[in-house]
Amino acid sequence: MKKFLYLFLFCFLTFSCTESPENVQIVDALPEIFPDYEGVTVPAGIAPLNFNVKNSEKVYVEITGDDGSKLLSSGSYAGFDIEEWHDLTFKNTGGKITVSVTVKNNGVWKKYRDFFIYVSKDSLNDYGLTYRLIPPGYETFAHIGIFQRDIHTFDEEAVIDGMAIQGECMNCHVPNRCNPNQFQVHIRGKNSATLIQQGGKRKLLQTATDSTIANCMYAYWHPTGKYIAYSLNLIHQTFFEDTVKYIEVFDMASDALVMDVEKNELILCESLMTKDFESYPVFSADGKTIYYCTSKPYVLDGDLNAMRYSLVKTSFDAEKGKIGPDFDTLVNAEEIKKSITHPRPSYDGRFLMFCVADYSVFPIHHKESDLYVMNLADSTIHPLKEVNSDCAETFHNFSTNSRWFVFNSRRIDKINNLLFISHIDENGNCTKPFLLPQKNPAEFYGNLFFSYNVPDFTSEKVDLDIRAFAREIYSGERIQVGVRRN
Numbered sequence: 001m002k003k004f005l006y007l008f009l010f011c012f013l014t015f016s017c018t019e020s021p022e023n024v025q026i027v028d029a030l031p032e033i034f035p036d037y038e039g040v041t042v043p044a045g046i047a048p049l050n051f052n053v054k055n056s057e058k059v060y061v062e063i064t065g066d067d068g069s070k071l072l073s074s075g076s077y078a079g080f081d082i083e084e085w086h087d088l089t090f091k092n093t094g095g096k097i098t099v100s101v102t103v104k105n106n107g108v109w110k111k112y113r114d115f116f117i118y119v120s121k122d123s124l125n126d127y128g129l130t131y132r133l134i135p136p137g138y139e140t141f142a143h144i145g146i147f148q149r150d151i152h153t154f155d156e157e158a159v160i161d162g163m164a165i166q167g168e169c170m171n172c173h174v175p176n177r178c179n180p181n182q183f184q185v186h187i188r189g190k191n192s193a194t195l196i197q198q199g200g201k202r203k204l205l206q207t208a209t210d211s212t213i214a215n216c217m218y219a220y221w222h223p224t225g226k227y228i229a230y231s232l233n234l235i236h237q238t239f240f241e242d243t244v245k246y247i248e249v250f251d252m253a254s255d256a257l258v259m260d261v262e263k264n265e266l267i268l269c270e271s272l273m274t275k276d277f278e279s280y281p282v283f284s285a286d287g288k289t290i291y292y293c294t295s296k297p298y299v300l301d302g303d304l305n306a307m308r309y310s311l312v313k314t315s316f317d318a319e320k321g322k323i324g325p326d327f328d329t330l331v332n333a334e335e336i337k338k339s340i341t342h343p344r345p346s347y348d349g350r351f352l353m354f355c356v357a358d359y360s361v362f363p364i365h366h367k368e369s370d371l372y373v374m375n376l377a378d379s380t381i382h383p384l385k386e387v388n389s390d391c392a393e394t395f396h397n398f399s400t401n402s403r404w405f406v407f408n409s410r411r412i413d414k415i416n417n418l419l420f421i422s423h424i425d426e427n428g429n430c431t432k433p434f435l436l437p438q439k440n441p442a443e444f445y446g447n448l449f450f451s452y453n454v455p456d457f458t459s460e461k462v463d464l465d466i467r468a469f470a471r472e473i474y475s476g477e478r479i480q481v482g483v484r485r486n
Helices: 002-016 082-091 439-447 468-474
Strands: 057-066 070-075 097-105 108-110 113-121 126-136 143-149 158-159 174-177 179-187 195-197 201-206 217-220 227-239 248-258 265-266 277-283 289-295 311-315 322-331 340-343 349-356 370-375 382-385 393-398 403-409 416-424 452-459 484-485
Touching: 057 468, 070 082, 097 174, 158 468, 174 452, 179 217, 201 468, 217 277, 217 452, 227 277, 227 289, 248 289, 277 340, 289 340, 311 340, 349 393, 370 393, 403 452, 416 452
Parallel strands: 248 277, 265 484, 393 452
Antiparallel strands: 057 070, 057 097, 097 108, 097 113, 126 143, 126 452, 143 158, 174 179, 179 195, 195 201, 217 227, 227 248, 248 265, 277 289, 289 311, 311 322, 340 349, 349 370, 370 382, 393 403, 403 416
């Protein structure tokens, strides 16, 4: 009896507090909402696309699927029950959702023009995203952490918290083709180490050697899990007395190589360790090709345009662990007067996506940086016009099924890098990207003092014993890698 009374009281209070619009004025304009979800394409089962409405005392939102199913939200912002939202999106896969917004302001109700959210036929079954959260200036190592987020809910948790490994800079967690059971993380600083975890077993490596210029840094797994491609970078930052451009990150030197994970050996190839700067090596979907970026040596003394990187490829024999001998320039930086960085192949073997900026090896600080895609079947290249903005688009990665990709963009406030997701079809056509959903977006992003950095999809949750990892980091015990010539 008590349970019934409690349920009755809850329902009474809930519905009695829901104010229905009356004497509604019709406005022939779209509502000003944050985030801008008008016309976006989403996967079924994504977290609810809750939104706020500008200049509103109260919002009354009704969403209707093509199948006739409805959801209602009334309050200070549009927020939907997770399970009900999931149910509606799955029922309307391949169709659309109509969003009807009525707003109360200064005691007057106004109904705006409806807009649509499209639900793709292509699923996004990955568990979520991993990313590094870091202050937007990138000046210090303090308060850095690697986090994971369930993209079907609003749940977020730390993978490696900066409080557990204090004062150390950590590169982002890099899974093997979205598989977190094979991943690596590089820790910089006095306790530097490269963590490699496979099948729940961890090892900490010392990757600096007498034959290399630095520790292994930017990483990308071979699809077999037997190798990791790395670049070795001597990174520096410079700051400008400028209200528009305030920082540049650049290399004093950089090389590329491949690590044999099973033998703990670095495979050194003279053609990837020249006087030129080689960076961002990645394996193709079939593991038979290495794509990387290369630039002529430059000195950052005023001519920033010298910092331009070309896109190059070479072959890789996984059975023999051999690089080359063929090298082919795919995009010549000097010919196009642009810099190509951060190549990422789709896992279905169709595309190679990369950043294009006027110059730079670290385009996250370049507002002109855009995403381009190469069709690997015919080598044609085109910009992602539906995705790019007047702010920097960078650090992208594909979902397991290669139909979705996540990327960084500063387009919201010009300061913080936030995460956007877009759909890409088999022909390389993209949809309008949507901002990573949050329960109360204006409140969450308005209070956010960190930038998202180097996001990636993961098929399931990352399982790392952070306490054991911290003890191992501070123990000083490392496996020294060996070297072998290509």
